[in-house]
Amino acid sequence: MEEVLEILQGIKPDVDFAEEKALIDDGILDSFDIISIVNGLNDAFDIEITVAELLPEHFNDAEAIWRLVQDMKENG
Template sequence: MEKLLEILNDIQPDADYETCTTLIDDEVLDSFAILSIVGELEEAFDIEITPVDIVPENFNSAQALWDMVQRLQEA
């Protein structure tokens, strides 16, 4: 989770990833940030994030992102 937060803060430093659960709904993350996050997560965690995974439920919070990373690592 620490590596994930580091990636998120590098891409969008002004967001509160510890408590925010509406990163997509409140447009904290834009499409460019999402694409950057996808690329960084794929490289850092050796996973493949497909278009099916790129849904608000997976990107609305750091915890949701972490859950997706763990699920994809297990697949």
């Protein structure tokens, strides 16, 4: 989880990712940020997030992103 927060903070330093719960719904992350986050996660965790996983419920908060990473690691 710490690693996910680090990646997110590196991309948008001005956002409190531990607190925000609607990163997509409130428009805090734009499509450029999403691409950066996905690239960062893929590199850091050696996973391959595909377009099919780009759902708001997977990116609305840090916890959900962490769950997605865990799921990708387990099920590919």
